[in-house]
Every structure is written in structure tokens, then in C-alpha cells.
Amino acid sequence: MFKNLIKKLSTEFDKNKYFIFIKLCIVIMAFLIAFLLTSICITAAGANPFEVFISIIKGAFGSPERMTEILVKATPLIFAGLGIAIAFKGGFWNIGAEGQIYLGAIAATIVGVKINLSPFILIPAVIISGFLAGGLWALIPGLLKVRFGINEIILTMMMNYIAIHTASYISHGPFRDPDGSLPQTAELFKGACLPVIINKTRLHAGILLAIFLCLLCYLIFKKTLLGYKIKAVGANPRSAFYGGINVFNTMIITIFISGGLAGLAGMGEVCGIHYRLLDGISPGYGYTAIVVALLARLHALWILLAAVLFASLDIGAGFMQRTTGIPSSIVCIIEALIVICILGSEILERKLMRKKVEK
Amino acid sequence: MLDEILTATFITGLLAAAVRMATPILLTALGEIYTELSGILNIGIEGTMLAGCLAGFIGTYYTGSIFCGILWGIITGGLMGLIMGILSITLQANQVACGIILNLLSLGMTSFIFRVVFGVTILPPNIKTLTPLPLPIINKIPFVGQILFQQNLMVYITFLLVLLSSFLIFKTGWGLKIRAVGEYPLAADTMGINVYNIRYICVIAGGMLAGMGGTFLAMDLGMFVDNMIAGRGFIALASVIFGRWKPHGVMAGALIFGLADAFQLRLQALGYNFPHEVLLMLPYVLTIIILTGILGKSHAPAALTQPYIKEK
Structure with a gap:
């Protein structure tokens, strides 16, 4: 029966519409399976899954303040998710967004604490320094990978730990707030702080920059030569080389942009929210962003949506834990299961599409 | 500072700790050798260790027996x-992802699961830890005995597994099959080897060893966080x-990491006014230096990360 349905659909739709339809069906199925499996977990923990899900939704969208909090949370995920998506597209498995976030945060802090200028100069300065620091940090494993062919997955992973400890050293050591007792740096000068968009919330201008960069990335991949080169190198570096693309340069640019975008996430956290560097400034945004990028299938515009989805799950989870007593880590399980289902269903998608093409 | 470090007790203590701390890494890495030789890069072993760690903890907590854990x-x-x-393997999804x-x-x-099982407690739940099991006679050898032969049972098993793995991979038909599948699955398939089965066996065996490595950590510290x-x-x-996909080399690598880890802990315990963050970075920096191939290039299994799609 299922086969007949597919046959009918594939004859009715033209190729493009059929592909989109199949993709949509698969994503919806993946979500359903993920929620079903999570419900089993929740039931096993002795709660009603519907209550838990409703509580998450209430927690996330219950009040305007919470909804702005979602965007606050989504900002670093968008930045880092974009960075990761670009790297993955270009064939560089960048697991090091977490470290690049920390480096961006460190650079922005140093600029913001040391230099006191008007916002018109200082804000671009912190943005650029965050981008540069993240990009250069990514270039270390990047060059090792491109030049010597060393596995970047483990390199970037190890660099994360080094970056986290460096940030910890900076906030405990040389830049420690002389007036405070907490292990954190002094507050940034006012000029380095990103303006708050909506009064009495924490929503800062970083979200606007994130959305702008999303659109920019979308256009780069849709319209420009650079986007084409990155995709070609990622798909097959050897044929890209024979096609006349400078693989080395393209890879280096890809990696630099990727790290830089993740660095902006750190800059946003420092200059938009905390106004100083402190321990654990990124609670794993770099890893969540990988999942965001995978869920969005490395597509710039979908990253916006995926980041907002994950941020709302996160905000909802805290509320849910307080009201139902179910640990908030259930959200982590939901996220992982959704992406596992999507990854697992890719073969189905490929098979269905091949069938259509063969006809 | 140096005269405190260069004492016999400090060094033997350090090396013994290094062997103990290398054990979970070594167990996991041994498992990963099988997995990677068969052509699958399993980055999920970090999570596998964590799952094994919790399962071992809960198992020991409820049954009271370390063996069950x-x-x-x-x-x-x-x-x-x-x-x-x-x-x-079956769904051919991207292995890194x-x-x-x-x-x-x-x-x-x-x-x-930890929160559901134990709830929010003031005192973290504890289990009993592995006790050292000095081997008869040879533990009396000065230095070497203290470092190698006064460890717990799991350490001995792990180092026996290194020998066993070497033998299995390089001296038996099984090992040859595994390597063939990782190098050239199509050829292996033509010779009548079931590529899927071999890969499944390897990835599951790798997971089991990683799970065991995780349990070691729970047993060693007696708690879970x-x-x-x-x-x-x-x-x-x-x-x-x-270690270039060879059990002995991997053992050397794990021991170096164990040493770096043990050294950083001990220097911290001595309480010098030295930025401890630098010491915490040590194992990771070391990994990067080692990876940069100062010790020469290595050849990875040719079909690593490539799913095998059987022609119909």
C-alpha cells in the first residue's frame, strides 16, 4: 500500500515538488519518532509525557520575557551553528566551535576592558576582535589539516579544552576583577557593550547581527563564486582541484570564516549579556550548535529556525523541571533523538529520490 | 620544587598512578582499534564510556557486586x-555526525537517568571501589613491582587484552578479515567475507570495551557525576x-596520557603557586603535538568513514 502511495505521488508531482514533499514527510516522521521515544523515557520516569511537553511549551512561550530569553539563547547558537555549517559544507569537520567561542569571548573582553572609546569605534572593534580570535584559533587545526593532513576532528576537540582552560586562567589570573571576590574579569567599558534592543530584557543587538549574517551566508552559498567553491571543495577536493579551484586557499578561507563566526558567539555573550568574562561562559553552545547545524542540514536559513527551536526547548526545560520534577536533561535527549532520526532517515530519502530519477 | 619531585616515592607513586589512569583510556582505545580497522570511525566512544560508567555505577550500587557492575x-x-x-552500517549515515x-x-x-534513579541528594551516592590486588612474589620487585603489580584486577585484565588484541589482529584469520574489510571492503566481499557482519561485530566489541573503560572510572572513584x-x-x-592502529603503540599512547594526567594532579596537590590551568591543558597540548606527526606519518585504514554499499 505504501509503495502504491509513493507511486501515485511520484506520478502526480513533478520532480522538485516530490523531493520537497519527501523531505518534509521524513522530517515530520523523525520528529514524531523522537517525541515517541522521549515519551517512553518520561513514562518510565513516572510522569505524564503530555504534561511534560505542555509544561515545556508553557515555559518557553508563557510570557513575553521568556520569549525574548529564547532569542537571547538562540543568538550564540545561530552564530556558532552558521560557522559549523560552513565548515561542514567545506569538508572540514569543525568540532571546535566551543573553543572558538571562548577565544572570541577572551578577545572581546581584552579589548573591552583595556580600551575606553565611544561605542561607534569600540563596538566594531570588539566584533572584529571576536571574529579574528575565533578565526585564528580555528586556523591552527585548519593549517595542520590542510598542510599536513592531520585529522581535524580530534585536533579541534583537543583545542576546545585548551581554550576553556585559557579562559579560566584569564578570568582567575591577569585580568581578574580587582574589586570583586568572584573569579571573573572586571566589567567592560560602557562603549564596548552591545545595546539592548527591548528595554528591561536581556535581548541585545547580537541577534540582529546573527540574523543578518544568516541572510548573508544564504546569499553567499546561493549566488557567489566563493559559496560554489566551498561546496565544490567540500564535496570532492580532488575534482575541485582538477576543476581549477585553489583547494588550499578555499579551505583556509572556509575554516577562518567558520571559526570567526563561532568567535562572534563568544563576543555576543561577553558584550551583550555578562559584560565580563567568567568561568563557563558557554554552557556547551559549541556542541549544541553542531546539532543545530546538522538538524538544519547545513542550510543557513534553516539554522535560524533550528536554533530558535533548541533555545525554546532549553528555556522551556528549566520551567518544566521546576513544575513537574522531571530533570531538564530530557531536552538533551529529545534533541539528540530528533537528529538521530533525521540522520537515520537520509538513506530512505536517497532511495526514494533515486527511484524517481530512474523513472 | 625539583627536589620534592625527584624522590623515589614521588616517582613510583606517579608512575603507578599513570598506569591506573591510562587503563580506562587504553581499554577504550583497544575497542576503537577494532572499530576503526573494520572501517568505522566511532567518535561516540566518549558517550559510550559515559553510558558504561553510569551503568557500572548503578549495577554495583544495586547488586552490591563489582563484577555485576x-x-x-x-x-x-x-x-x-x-x-x-x-x-x-545499515543506514549508511555520516559516521562523524x-x-x-x-x-x-x-x-x-x-x-x-542518574537524577531519576537517585533523585536530588545532599550526599552523592557512593559505591565501593576496586581494591588493589598485589600479585604474589613479583610485587616485591623494587620499583617495577610497586608500579605494575600492585594494581587492581581490571588493570591486569586490560594489559592482558593488549597482548590478546595484538595476537588476534595480526596472527589470526579473524584479524585478517577485519583488516581486509577496513582496507578494501569490495575485495573482502568478493572473497566471501560478510562485510556487514564483521563491521557489526567490531563496532559492538568496541562499544563493549569502551563501556568497560567507563565502568573503570566509576569503580576507581566510587561515584558518578x-x-x-x-x-x-x-x-x-x-x-x-x-599508536597507528597497533595495540602496543596504542598502549604507549595511553600511558603517556595517563602520565600527563597523573603529573598534573600531583603537582596541584603539592600546592605550588603555579597556574594549574596550564597543567590541566597538558594532556591536550601533548595530544596535539603527538598528532602533528613528529613521530612520523601513519596510514589509516583506507575505507575509514566510508559506508559500504553492496551492489545488487
């Missing part, structure tokens, strides 16, 4: 390996590359 850990690790296998997701899943699952593997799974991955 280890068994639980191994079975859980095997299940994680099976998930990885289904995703990467699958590994990352498995880590995330495990992080969420362990934290969730969120994300307590803290990158040891990734260090195991690095030591596989360091």
Missing part, C-alpha cells in the same frame, strides 16, 4: 555500539592514531 557497563557499551552500527549525536544522547541520558569522562574518550581516539 562491570557486566552492566559492558552490556550498555555494547548497546551503544549497536546503535552506532545500525546508524552507520552519528558519533557527535551519540555523545549528546549519552550526556542527556546519563544525566536524566555528570560528564565525568571529560574528554577521555577523545584522548582514546587520539591515542589510536598515535
Whole structure:
């Protein structure tokens, strides 16, 4: 029966519409399976899954303040998710967004604490320094990978730990707030702080920059030569080389942009929210962003949506834990299961599409 | 400072600790050798270790027997390996992506299960730890005996497994089959080897060993905290590359990491006014230096990360 349905659909739709339809069906199925499996977990923990899900939704969208909090949370995920998506597209498995976030945060802090200028100069300065620091940090494993062919997955992973400890050293050591007792740096000068968009919330201008960069990335991949080169190198570096693309340069640019975008996430956290560097400034945004990028299938515009989805799950989870007593880590399980289902269903998608093409 | 470090007791203590701390990494890395030789890069071993760690902890907590705990850990690790296998072999999904997701899943699952099982407690729950089991006679050898032969049972088993793995991989038909599948699956298939079966067996065995490595950590410390593997799974991955997919080389890599870890802990304990963050970075910096290939290039299994698609 299922086969007949597919046959009918594939004859009715033209190729493009059929592909989109199949993709949509698969994503919806993946979500359903993920929620079903999570419900089993929740039931096993002795709660009603519907209550838990409703509580998450209430927690996330219950009040305007919470909804702005979602965007606050989504900002670093968008930045880092974009960075990761670009790297993955270009064939560089960048697991090091977490470290690049920390480096961006460190650079922005140093600029913001040391230099006191008007916002018109200082804000671009912190943005650029965050981008540069993240990009250069990514270039270390990047060059090792491109030049010597060393596995970047483990390199970037190890660099994360080094970056986290460096940030910890900076906030405990040389830049420690002389007036405070907490292990954190002094507050940034006012000029380095990103303006708050909506009064009495924490929503800062970083979200606007994130959305702008999303659109920019979308256009780069849709319209420009650079986007084409990155995709070609990622798909097959050897044929890209024979096609006349400078693989080395393209890879280096890809990696630099990727790290830089993740660095902006750190800059946003420092200059938009905390106004100083402190321990654990990124609670794993770099890893969540990988999942965001995978869920969005490395597509710039979908990253916006995926980041907002994950941020709302996160905000909802805290509320849910307080009201139902179910640990908030259930959200982590939901996220992982959704992406596992999507990854697992890719073969189905490929098979269905091949069938259509063969006809 | 130096005269405090260069004493016999400090050095023997340090080396003994290094052997103990290398054990979970070594167990996991041994498992990863099988997995990678068969052509699957399982980054999810970090999560597999974490799952094994919690399973071992809960198993020991409820049955009261360390042996049962280890068994639980191994079975859980095997299940994680099976998930990885289904995703990467049968469903042909991207192995790197699958590994990352498995880590995330495990992080969420362990934290969730731990809280559901134990609730929010003021005092963290404890289990009994592995006791040292000095081997008769040879533990009396000065230095060497103290370092190598006064460890617990799991350490001995791990180092026996190194010998066993060497033999299995390089001297038996099984090992040849595994390597063939990882190098040139199409040729192996033509020769009548079932590529899928070999890969499934390897990825599950790798998961079991990683699960065992995770349990070792729970047994060694007698407790469980969120994300307590803290990158040891990734260090195991690095030591596989360091050891060039050979059990003996991998053992050397794991021992170096164990040494760096033990050294950093001990220097901290001595209480010098030295930025301890630098010491915490030490194992990771070392990994990068080693990976940069100062010790020469290595040849990875040719079909690593490539799913095998059988022609009809």
C-alpha cells in the first residue's frame, strides 16, 4: 500500500515538488519518532509525557520575557551553528566551535576592558576582535589539516579544552576583577557593550547581527563564486582541484570564516549579556550548535529556525523541571533523538529520490 | 620544587598512578582499534564510556557486586555500539555526525537517568571501589613491582587484552578479515567475507570495551557525576592514531596520557603557586603535538568513514 502511495505521488508531482514533499514527510516522521521515544523515557520516569511537553511549551512561550530569553539563547547558537555549517559544507569537520567561542569571548573582553572609546569605534572593534580570535584559533587545526593532513576532528576537540582552560586562567589570573571576590574579569567599558534592543530584557543587538549574517551566508552559498567553491571543495577536493579551484586557499578561507563566526558567539555573550568574562561562559553552545547545524542540514536559513527551536526547548526545560520534577536533561535527549532520526532517515530519502530519477 | 619531585616515592607513586589512569583510556582505545580497522570511525566512544560508567555505577550500587557492575557497563557499551552500527552500517549515515549525536544522547541520558534513579541528594551516592590486588612474589620487585603489580584486577585484565588484541589482529584469520574489510571492503566481499557482519561485530566489541573503560572510572572513584569522562574518550581516539592502529603503540599512547594526567594532579596537590590551568591543558597540548606527526606519518585504514554499499 505504501509503495502504491509513493507511486501515485511520484506520478502526480513533478520532480522538485516530490523531493520537497519527501523531505518534509521524513522530517515530520523523525520528529514524531523522537517525541515517541522521549515519551517512553518520561513514562518510565513516572510522569505524564503530555504534561511534560505542555509544561515545556508553557515555559518557553508563557510570557513575553521568556520569549525574548529564547532569542537571547538562540543568538550564540545561530552564530556558532552558521560557522559549523560552513565548515561542514567545506569538508572540514569543525568540532571546535566551543573553543572558538571562548577565544572570541577572551578577545572581546581584552579589548573591552583595556580600551575606553565611544561605542561607534569600540563596538566594531570588539566584533572584529571576536571574529579574528575565533578565526585564528580555528586556523591552527585548519593549517595542520590542510598542510599536513592531520585529522581535524580530534585536533579541534583537543583545542576546545585548551581554550576553556585559557579562559579560566584569564578570568582567575591577569585580568581578574580587582574589586570583586568572584573569579571573573572586571566589567567592560560602557562603549564596548552591545545595546539592548527591548528595554528591561536581556535581548541585545547580537541577534540582529546573527540574523543578518544568516541572510548573508544564504546569499553567499546561493549566488557567489566563493559559496560554489566551498561546496565544490567540500564535496570532492580532488575534482575541485582538477576543476581549477585553489583547494588550499578555499579551505583556509572556509575554516577562518567558520571559526570567526563561532568567535562572534563568544563576543555576543561577553558584550551583550555578562559584560565580563567568567568561568563557563558557554554552557556547551559549541556542541549544541553542531546539532543545530546538522538538524538544519547545513542550510543557513534553516539554522535560524533550528536554533530558535533548541533555545525554546532549553528555556522551556528549566520551567518544566521546576513544575513537574522531571530533570531538564530530557531536552538533551529529545534533541539528540530528533537528529538521530533525521540522520537515520537520509538513506530512505536517497532511495526514494533515486527511484524517481530512474523513472 | 625539583627536589620534592625527584624522590623515589614521588616517582613510583606517579608512575603507578599513570598506569591506573591510562587503563580506562587504553581499554577504550583497544575497542576503537577494532572499530576503526573494520572501517568505522566511532567518535561516540566518549558517550559510550559515559553510558558504561553510569551503568557500572548503578549495577554495583544495586547488586552490591563489582563484577555485576562491570557486566552492566559492558552490556550498555555494547548497546551503544549497536546503535552506532545500525546508524552507520545499515543506514549508511555520516559516521562523524552519528558519533557527535551519540555523545549528546549519552550526556542527556546519563544525566536524566542518574537524577531519576537517585533523585536530588545532599550526599552523592557512593559505591565501593576496586581494591588493589598485589600479585604474589613479583610485587616485591623494587620499583617495577610497586608500579605494575600492585594494581587492581581490571588493570591486569586490560594489559592482558593488549597482548590478546595484538595476537588476534595480526596472527589470526579473524584479524585478517577485519583488516581486509577496513582496507578494501569490495575485495573482502568478493572473497566471501560478510562485510556487514564483521563491521557489526567490531563496532559492538568496541562499544563493549569502551563501556568497560567507563565502568573503570566509576569503580576507581566510587561515584558518578555528570560528564565525568571529560574528554577521555577523545584522548582514546587520539591515542589510536598515535599508536597507528597497533595495540602496543596504542598502549604507549595511553600511558603517556595517563602520565600527563597523573603529573598534573600531583603537582596541584603539592600546592605550588603555579597556574594549574596550564597543567590541566597538558594532556591536550601533548595530544596535539603527538598528532602533528613528529613521530612520523601513519596510514589509516583506507575505507575509514566510508559506508559500504553492496551492489545488487
